[in-house]
């Protein structure tokens with residue numbers, strides 16, 4: 001046996017020895033699709049920092065932003081197969097997994113503000129929705145905020161009739177599909193990582209985003225108008241592979257849970273300002289014109305779009321929608 005081969009075998013034996021294995025940290029790969037400089041990106045990094053500081057080398061969180069590892073349409077498979085351990089997909093992306101109820105968060109105008117939203121995400125309705133993930137091999141750890149979406153396009157879209165015939169990118173949610181159709185828009189489901197190019201090349205004319213996503217993906221370079229419609233909410237469920245979670249020791253579970261509580265508070269504290277700052281940055285870019293809506297203009301949009309609630313009742317659940325109205329005081333008939 002030559003020296004190189006002996007050395008190689010020696011190294012392989014050492015790597016497999018219990019001593020070395022015991023020193024390897026357990027790794028959590030946490031994949032997401034947005035930029036680091038967004039509410040989700042910052043909260044994921046904060047979570048990783050807290051776990052890595054506290055786990056004394058036993059557990060390590062690695063964050064992969066910007067669809068580096070997996071893009072929409074791939075990441076749910078990846079977590080179910082255990083190729084990654086954690087994700088924070090938007091609540092609009094759970095339909096393909098067979099959990100349609102999360103699409104209630106996509107209903108246009110259902111939350112007036114973060115306070116109304118938090119009555120759901122921090123209450124029994126939010127908890128019961130996370131439980132629905134367990135049969136899918138996933139545990140829901142928390143809700144993280146992003147914010148309220150604005151429409152963007154190369155045409156000014158203030159009135160319902162302005163939208164007719166536009167092609168717009170949406171996330172993979174039937175409720176969003178129906179929302180766009182209510183305006184005469186042709187919706188196109190597309191992975192987040194592909195939106196910039198689709199806007200640039202004219203594959204779609206517009207889209208909807210919270211300003212933080214719009215700005216950090218540089219969509220202001222390729223859209224003429226952003227209308228401050230705040231017509232719907234975009235936020236996240238932070239999820240972990242159930243088998244991985246169940247096998248984690250109680251000590252490490254505790255570290256993950258407390259780091260998650262802290263980073264959830266952090267995410268939800270910065271979301272509003274992150275989106276306000278992004279709106280200012282879009283304005284300052286001088287590229288996309290940011291257009292405000294008067295209360296009357298917003299009501300006009302709402303009147304058309306709120307019909308989606310009734311239309312999607314059978315998909316989301318009449319009782320579930322009613323329980324949200326009850327909790328938040330939302331009245332679909334109110335202008």
Ligand code: LMR
Nearest residue numbers: 033034089090171192213
């Ligand atoms: C989108 O696809 O527009 C968003 O879900 C991206 C994200 O994760 O915020």
